[in-house]
Amino acid sequence: MTEFRRRHLLGAAMAGAALPFGGARAQGTTMTAAVYPGGWDEALRDVLAPRLREQGITVAFEPLFAVDQIAKARAARGNPPFDVFVLDPGPRVSGIDFGLFETFDPAKLSNLGQLPPGQADAQGAAVAAQVVGIAYNPTKVPKPKGWADLFKPEYVSKLGLTGFGTTFGTISLIEMAKALGGSVENMDPLFAELRRIRPSVAAVGQPAAMPGMFQQGQIDVMYTNTYTVTLLRSRGVNIDFAVPETGAAAFMTTMHIAKGSRNIDAAYKYIDAMISTPVQAALSQAPYFFVPVNKDVTPGADVPMRSISEIGNFVTHDWAKINPVRPQWIQRFNREMAG
Numbered sequence: 001m002t003e004f005r006r007r008h009l010l011g012a013a014m015a016g017a018a019l020p021f022g023g024a025r026a027q028g029t030t031m032t033a034a035v036y037p038g039g040w041d042e043a044l045r046d047v048l049a050p051r052l053r054e055q056g057i058t059v060a061f062e063p064l065f066a067v068d069q070i071a072k073a074r075a076a077r078g079n080p081p082f083d084v085f086v087l088d089p090g091p092r093v094s095g096i097d098f099g100l101f102e103t104f105d106p107a108k109l110s111n112l113g114q115l116p117p118g119q120a121d122a123q124g125a126a127v128a129a130q131v132v133g134i135a136y137n138p139t140k141v142p143k144p145k146g147w148a149d150l151f152k153p154e155y156v157s158k159l160g161l162t163g164f165g166t167t168f169g170t171i172s173l174i175e176m177a178k179a180l181g182g183s184v185e186n187m188d189p190l191f192a193e194l195r196r197i198r199p200s201v202a203a204v205g206q207p208a209a210m211p212g213m214f215q216q217g218q219i220d221v222m223y224t225n226t227y228t229v230t231l232l233r234s235r236g237v238n239i240d241f242a243v244p245e246t247g248a249a250a251f252m253t254t255m256h257i258a259k260g261s262r263n264i265d266a267a268y269k270y271i272d273a274m275i276s277t278p279v280q281a282a283l284s285q286a287p288y289f290f291v292p293v294n295k296d297v298t299p300g301a302d303v304p305m306r307s308i309s310e311i312g313n314f315v316t317h318d319w320a321k322i323n324p325v326r327p328q329w330i331q332r333f334n335r336e337m338a339g
Contacts, residue, residue, distance in 0.1 A: 030058045031263040032082040033270060037063040040086070043288045044274075051273050057266045066091035073100045073258060080258035083267045086127070088167040089251050089319040090326065096123055102257040102264065109272045114280075114294040116309050124256035127274045128283070129291040129311060130225045131303055132168045132249040134242040135232075137220040146245040147172075147179040150221065156197045160219035161204045163333035164326055169207055171249045171317050172223035173329075179246065184321050187329060195336055204337050214239065230289040230302045243304050250314035252293065 035041045041063045049059050064072065066087045073080060073095075087095060095101055106112050106120035119126040134144050141158055144150065150159055164170045177183065177190035198204070202219045211228050213219045215237050229241045255274065257267045273279055280294035291299050293308050305311070 028056060028058075029263060029266045030060060031084070031266040031270065032060045032062055033084040033267075034064045034069045034082045034086055035061045036065060036086060039288065043283055043290070047282045047288070048270075048274055048279055051276075051279060052266075052270060055269055055273075057269060059270065070094050070098070070100065074098055078260055080260045083258055083261040083263045084270055085124075085256040085258060086253060087256065088130075088253055089317070090167060090170070090323050092123070092254055092256070093319045093323055095256060100256075100259050102259050102261060104257060108268045109275065111272050111276045111294075114275060114277060114296055116293070116295060116311060119252065119293060119308075124254045125271055125275060126252040126293045127255050127271065128253040129293055129308060130168065130227070130251055130253065131291060131305070131314065132171055132223065132225050132251075133244055133304075135214070135222050135224045135229050135239055136242055137214070137238050138240045139238045140220040143240070144221065144242050144244070147176045150176065150223075151180075151193050151197055153200070155221050156200045156202075158202050158220035159197075160210045160213055160222040161194070161201055161337065162207045162210055162222075163337070164329045166207045167251060168223070168225050170322065170326060170329075171251070171315075173333075174317060174322070175244065175246065175249060175315065179244075184318070184325070187332075191332060191336060194333075198337060226291065226300070226302045226304075227289045230300055231287075233302070234286060234289075241302050241304070247313070247315045248304055250311055250316065252311075 035044050041061060045061060052059050062082050069085050069087065070091050085095060101123055104122055104124050106125065109120060109125065112120055115126060136144060141155060144155065149155055162169050164173060173190060174184060177187050180189040180193055182189035203213055205213065210222045210224065211232055214222055215232060215235065226241055229239050232239045255271045257264060261267055275294055277294055277296050280292040280297045283290040284292045284297055284300060289300055291303050295307055295309055298307070299305055
């Protein structure tokens with residue numbers, strides 16, 4: 001995921017309002033939570049950690065991408081290196097398959113009612129959403145109607161391509177394959193088109209490089225999430241978000257308590273605070289631009305929904321099918337699109 005990058009630090013004013021937890025405060029508890037490097041790390045240190053301190057809980061953050069969290073937890077062999085995971089759908093399925101999570105009881109979340117039905121289960125709880133579509137510079141190219149448009153000459157020469165290494169990249173490329181007559185089971189139509197446009201495409205690069213290329217005018221079209229669009233616009237970049245005619249894709253980022261955690265009560269409070277209205281409202285604003293999962297918090301203007309309750313209207317994907325074949329896609333993309 002997720003794919004939240006380089007945010008400026010929020011002022012100390014964000015650390016204000018206390019959260020409405022019932023029961024006694026924990027005293028002197030220290031827990032460790034995995035967090036995505038970059039923007040997530042900054043945001044949770046600024047917004048979430050101060051509210052946990054009000055509960056007597058000190059959080060030590062460990063910046064790790066999702067696949068690295070899974071690898072580190074597996075290598076620990078029952079001695080979890082952190083108390084809470086934060087994961088996108090693919091690594092979440094891997095964590096379930098490897099038995100890395102404590103059984104989760106949603107009833108222990110005082111803010112459970114703020115989540116849409118089904119967004120907390122026996123594995124963990126949703127804490128943020130991502131909405132994925134097409135970003136374009138409206139002063140340079142017309143608004144794309146759908147994924148297949150990206151293979152037309154007027155877009156190819158301005159297109160930034162990135163592979164299957166991220167969740168947003170993977171689902172974007174799957175949607176392109178579907179638009180070209182393919183599927184998760186048959187990605188050949190996608191790779192045939194990628195090979196065809198390779199000599200003319202503006203750039204092929206790492207996901208983290210795409211926003212900078214867009215800002216510098218090296219590309220004018222890319223597939224990305226609404227967070228990136230809002231962040232670039234806040235920096236004065238001409239950029240809009242296009243919802244493909246087949247619909248924007250969406251997925252949830254979730255938190256899970258590590259199997260064998262010695263700070264389970266604190267871990268529940270950590271996740272509960274993350275989904276609370278004050279934290280979700282703060283994280284949805286500049287400079288963070290999270291897509292809130294709390295029903296009482298309105299997503300930002302670039303997000304094509306007015307409440308997380310609309311998430312069922314978006315395109316979703318079956319990661320139990322994707323995970324086994326994704327490594328092959330990554331290797332194939334790197335091999336065929338390199339150079």
